[in-house]
Amino acid sequence: MSGILVITEQSGGVWHKMSFETLAAGQQLGRELGLPVRACVFGKSTPSADLAAYQLDAVIAVEHDLLEQYTADGVTAALAGLVKDLQPDYVLLPHTYQVRDFGPKLATRFERVLLSDVIAFKVDGQSVAFERQLFQGKLNASYASAAGAPVFVSLQAGAYRAETLVAGSAPVETRNPLLEASQIRQKPEAPFRESARAVDLSAAELIVAVGRGIKEEGNVPLVQELAEALGAELAASRPICDSGWLPMERQVGSSGQTVAPKVYLAVGISGAIQHLVGMKGSKCIVAINKDAAAPIFEVADYGIVGDLFEVVPALTEAVKKARS
Amino acid sequence: MKILVALKQVPARDSQLKVDAAALWLDESDLSFEINEPDAYALEAALQLKEQHGGEVVVLCAGPERATSAIREALAKGADRAIHIEDDSLGAYDTLSLARLLSKAASAEQPDLILTGLQSDDLGSGQTGVVMAEVMGLPHATIIMAVEVDGASLRVKRELENGWFQHVAMPLPAVLTIQSGINKLRYATLMGIKKAKTKEVKHLTAADLGVAPAATVRLQSVYQPQRVKQTQMIEGNPAQQAATLVEKLKFEVRAL
Numbered sequence: 001m002s003g004i005l006v007i008t009e010q011s012g013g014v015w016h017k018m019s020f021e022t023l024a025a026g027q028q029l030g031r032e033l034g035l036p037v038r039a040c041v042f043g044k045s046t047p048s049a050d051l052a053a054y055q056l057d058a059v060i061a062v063e064h065d066l067l068e069q070y071t072a073d074g075v076t077a078a079l080a081g082l083v084k085d086l087q088p089d090y091v092l093l094p095h096t097y098q099v100r101d102f103g104p105k106l107a108t109r110f111e112r113v114l115l116s117d118v119i120a121f122k123v124d125g126q127s128v129a130f131e132r133q134l135f136q137g138k139l140n141a142s143y144a145s146a147a148g149a150p151v152f153v154s155l156q157a158g159a160y161r162a163e164t165l166v167a168g169s170a171p172v173e174t175r176n177p178l179l180e181a182s183q184i185r186q187k188p189e190a191p192f193r194e195s196a197r198a199v200d201l202s203a204a205e206l207i208v209a210v211g212r213g214i215k216e217e218g219n220v221p222l223v224q225e226l227a228e229a230l231g232a233e234l235a236a237s238r239p240i241c242d243s244g245w246l247p248m249e250r251q252v253g254s255s256g257q258t259v260a261p262k263v264y265l266a267v268g269i270s271g272a273i274q275h276l277v278g279m280k281g282s283k284c285i286v287a288i289n290k291d292a293a294a295p296i297f298e299v300a301d302y303g304i305v306g307d308l309f310e311v312v313p314a315l316t317e318a319v320k321k322a323r324s
Numbered sequence: 325m326k327i328l329v330a331l332k333q334v335p336a337r338d339s340q341l342k343v344d345a346a347a348l349w350l351d352e353s354d355l356s357f358e359i360n361e362p363d364a365y366a367l368e369a370a371l372q373l374k375e376q377h378g379g380e381v382v383v384l385c386a387g388p389e390r391a392t393s394a395i396r397e398a399l400a401k402g403a404d405r406a407i408h409i410e411d412d413s414l415g416a417y418d419t420l421s422l423a424r425l426l427s428k429a430a431s432a433e434q435p436d437l438i439l440t441g442l443q444s445d446d447l448g449s450g451q452t453g454v455v456m457a458e459v460m461g462l463p464h465a466t467i468i469m470a471v472e473v474d475g476a477s478l479r480v481k482r483e484l485e486n487g488w489f490q491h492v493a494m495p496l497p498a499v500l501t502i503q504s505g506i507n508k509l510r511y512a513t514l515m516g517i518k519k520a521k522t523k524e525v526k527h528l529t530a531a532d533l534g535v536a537p538a539a540t541v542r543l544q545s546v547y548q549p550q551r552v553k554q555t556q557m558i559e560g561n562p563a564q565q566a567a568t569l570v571e572k573l574k575f576e577v578r579a580l
Contacts (some may be wrong), residue, residue, distance in 0.1 A: 147540035242505025
């Protein structure tokens with residue numbers, strides 16, 4: 001057998017939304033290469049019927065009691081068996097935190113490197129170039145497989161759109177892999193949240209977010225003043241929260257909150273992909289950064305290249321004046 | 325307890341990056357280099373574990389001669405000794421063959437724990453630790469925010485998405501990839517810098533380790549990303565820029 005195998009992610013019947021983006025990527029790659037597309041979902045029991053509503057050659061539900069809770073060892077063993085059986089040309093995965101945990105391990109079983117965090121693929125005849133970012137998004141790179149099937153690829157959030165999925169009807173096949181508890185070395189406990197979130201950034205109309213460009217904790221009030229003048233919520237990129245300059249609950253990005261305000265004003269934020277995935281749904285993005293090549297300018301509607309220590313106080317004054 | 329920290333030297337974060345003439349990597353001539361930030365957090369986690377449990381911290385770094393400065397910095401911060409796989413041909417190694425190279429050197433040390441950053445700031449593949457674990461037959465966990473060691477077992481706090489966390493236990497030896505922000509990075513003291521000069525750095529080559537380069541994936545080109553949005557750049561001095569932006573927010577975006 002050959003073709004494309006799309007591995008999806010769900011937990012307790014709740015889908016990870018990137019599953020459908022990856023499925024859309026799989027359909028597109030299948031059309032362009034003329035290859036059949038199969039989707040796989042794994043768990044103790046699975047919502048496989050949801051996948052069967054799309055145009056796919058097959059849906060494979062990999063079910064086992066030991067897959068009830070995610071473990072890198074269990075999932076790798078189960079999926080390695082499936083990949084061995086199906087011998088797909090391409091294995092597509094969503095670039096989730098879970099895939100980051102087991103994807104490289106799975107690829108290594110087949111002596112392959114996972115092409116991770118791919119933002120686009122370009123098909124030329126039967127060859128495929130995979131684009132991914134380098135240097136936190138400052139540069140892009142194009143990669144090709146040099147070892148043949150199976151090619152393992154994980155796709156970045158938002159790279160392909162779930163809305164482009166073609167509906168259809170696919171047969172569902174259930175497989176029960178051979179797994180034993182002794183194979184699984186990780187013992188996971190129940191997931192938890194640190195504390196109830198006091199700040200819900202997702203509901204904010206205006207957000208002023210601060211990044212590494214602020215340099216020191218003592219400078220944070222400069223941006224806070226701008227947020228207050230605008231009546232905006234103050235947010236931050238990961239390094240600011242890592243340093244303890246603002247609480248974790250104000251972090252925007254893949255490990256923090258996802259926001260979609262009317263205006264997102266990014267101050268001294270370079271725009272690494274982990275941050276962009278949390279805020280690129282904002283209706284209007286304004287970026288202030290001294291580096292004209294910062295990736296944040298690729299998604300910004302308005303850009304100011306300049307020293308934030310000069311621009312931000314001037315902006316605070318201008319906002320106050322406009323408001324008075 | 326013997327802890328191995330795999331660290332990488334990468335271009336400094338605020339570097340102006342220029343693609344080289346062949347469009348296959350960077351023009352490195354004007355670049356300054358530093359320890360990959362997530363790896364610095366891994367080193368700090370290792371030093372703290374040593375402070376709690378005793379033992380030693382060994383730095384493992386593959387890189388050209390210039391990586392010596394990253395190794396010295398790690399030793400100055402408190403690592404006990406280092407292994408430098410010094411080779412100018414490491415660019416020919418893909419993630420898998422590089423992880424094999426590191427694993428070969430790591431296996432000889434028989435560490436109780438291997439720590440590394442969750443990803444590098446340059447390639448950003450986020451795989452070296454996981455692949456080393458698989459190559460060495462060790463359990464692993466990624467994106468770690470806390471590490472507790474109790475005898476022969478380990479309990480870690482993993483970061484999940486959207487503010488969720490999870491504790492996971494596993495036996496030692498194991499491999500962990502460490503998330504930035506797990507701890508506060510220490511600075512090297514003057515005494516530490518002095519002491520570092522006397523610490524052992526073992527030099528190995530890829531040939532010593534018997535691992536050949538392989539490229540199951542091939543980097544075809546490196547290029548500047550294309551803008552996806554038409555950004556209106558606001559020119560002028562700061563006061564003019566501020567005034568123009570306020571106008572736009574008021575009348576075009578209608579957000580003020």
